[in-house]
Amino acid sequence: MLRIAAHLAQPKGVRAQFTQTQTLAAMKQPLVSNGALVFFRERGVIWRIDTPYKATYVITDGGVTQFDAAGRRVSAHSAAGTRGVAQVSKMMRAMLGGDMSALYSQFDVEAEGSAARWRMQLTPNQPQLAQSIKGLEMDGGDYLESLRIALSNGDVTKLAFTKSEAASEPTVAERSLLGAP
Numbered sequence: 001m002l003r004i005a006a007h008l009a010q011p012k013g014v015r016a017q018f019t020q021t022q023t024l025a026a027m028k029q030p031l032v033s034n035g036a037l038v039f040f041r042e043r044g045v046i047w048r049i050d051t052p053y054k055a056t057y058v059i060t061d062g063g064v065t066q067f068d069a070a071g072r073r074v075s076a077h078s079a080a081g082t083r084g085v086a087q088v089s090k091m092m093r094a095m096l097g098g099d100m101s102a103l104y105s106q107f108d109v110e111a112e113g114s115a116a117r118w119r120m121q122l123t124p125n126q127p128q129l130a131q132s133i134k135g136l137e138m139d140g141g142d143y144l145e146s147l148r149i150a151l152s153n154g155d156v157t158k159l160a161f162t163k164s165e166a167a168s169e170p171t172v173a174e175r176s177l178l179g180a181p
Contacts, residue, residue: 013040013167014143018159025154037161040170043178058177067177107136117141 015038022031035049044060054069066074103109106129107122119139124130134150143164149157170178 012042013038013170014164015039015167016143016161016164018161021158021160023156023158038167038170038174040167040174040178043170043175046174046177056177058179060178062179113139115141 015036017036018034020033020035022033024031032052033049034051035047037048038046044058047057047059049055049057055074056067056071058065058067068074103122106124106126108125110121110123112119117139118141120137122136122138124133124135130152132152134152136150137146137148138144139146140161143161145161145164147159147161149159151157
């Protein structure tokens, strides 16, 4: 487990493509979206959806900000005002960055495999989190390759990450989105 975490934590950042498939209890067909993400452990996550619509979400310790296809800010939810947003932000960064202490504070973690090929099952150990999240399954190798989030209401989100590569520094545009000079 520690070898897996140390392996994931090596790069300062990661760039990847993703396919997200949401299976909602209330809908017959799953919702599928594609895009790219960039993650910097010290700064946050930029989640860009390219299809079926264009939108960008910036997730930092300060909260979540949404931008439309033209790059205009649509909405912002502060972490202070929305406890759930802060938890999701912390959890995403912990998972992408191999921060096991952050995960252990919210989940019971079962891991198997080696740094080259691993799998983790996370079950919420906090009652308030368990009300909404049933469990998480992650697997990968050098990088997180898939994430399955099962919600208590029966909805399931699957994320497949491809073309992952280490990123040492954000671009000027990425720094701007992440609110850094």
